[in-house]
Amino acid sequence: MEQYQIDFQHSFDSFFIERVKRTESFNMTANDCHDVYEIYYMLSGERYYFIKNRNYLVRKGDLVIINFHELHKTSDAPNVVHERILINFRPKFLKDMPIKKDGVDLLSCFGPSRILRLTLEEQHVVETLLKKMIKEEHCRPIGYVLHVKVLLIELLLFIARYNSDQWECNFTFQNALHKKISEIVFYL
Template sequence: MIEKTPASFDYGSLADLYIEYMKRSEPFTMPNDHFHDYYEIYYLLSGKRIYFVHDRSYPVEQGDLIFISRHVVHKTLYAGEASHERVIIHFDQHFPESFTPELRGLILSPFEQHIHVLRLPRQEQLVMEQLIRRLLEEIQQRPPGFELYPPIAVTELLLHAARYLQKHEFVPLSHATPMHAKITEIVRYINHHFSEEIRLSAIAEQFYISSYYLSRIFKEITGFSFSTYLTITRIKEAQRLLRETDQSITEIAAATGFDNFSHFGKTFKKITRLSPRDYRKHL
């Protein structure tokens, strides 16, 4: 039973398949500004959370599954209830490579949806919870041959979610307040216009909010400051251009909204821990 488990334990490595269980009793908001080069599944075993993914914040409840594709900005926030248990599963692009292209597309389909939170009907939730708890039991107790189970369980979880989504769409979760909806509009604006000059005062005026209030409520709802989110969005796009194009680093800096090449290089390294040139070399 989970109640008898330690506050946290994990299994595997980020180079392949990684699973982590965590139980917290104190208020917690993820401190890091977060996106990465692997897939993530987040499952809430108990409690409540706020989860910002891509362009909006979602209220997350017990039994919810969150599917986060590679290079997608996300962050978990305190939702007024400190105690919670969660499981995260990470795997890189190599994990599904043993499957045929058709099967690979099927099991990765939950990550391709416009809505990132899957709230299953109760009967389906019970199936998923049973699967997750069995997985945790295996990696905590480590009976003979337990190493065989994690990839099987993760594949089964993905298959179950994919089959459900073939018959049902993600049910859109309503915004907690009209201001949450407004901040989603603003985030989507940033996501589409990050290459342009963007100033908080101009955005506040465009969306009929005071600059002071926008600065405060943006951080409260998304977990990011306005300037941090804009910077992360620009660097994430710079990474994509470094991976997928032959554009020069100077061209990429300009294309992602940086008017100062030196500032681009320093900001890129601060976030990725690599210079743009080294990032491209390591691909």
């Protein structure tokens, strides 16, 4: 029997945030593809993350950026225990916010899907923002929706400022099977 604990989950009309800790095996049964932007942060543990035609090992402190309609799926790594925070949002959630300003387009990071391998200091920044978002939604003080939007913009600005040389582009395959699967998917 699958055991997991949902610490927090909530959604607005065009925004969803969820924090989940799993202690037993969990594999997505099908590839996912949707009309929202996705930000996936690994709080602890490891997962395999299949994106488009590649399989990546995502570790504690990694931030995964998934574009609209990008095929993706997660599956167990050797140690199945993990905790992650997931954000899905539509552009309309930020329609009244300054997402294109001072020569920066905050949604431009959602080009080809990417994985950011963060330093400890960067992990602290991201975790602080994510935990504030969760706290705002949980407590729902006056203006909480606006504060969540501001925190999301701050996270997107962090991603936009992230040095493009640090994007994790050249992951090595974990084994020959993962390489073969990626080659077959690319061919298809």
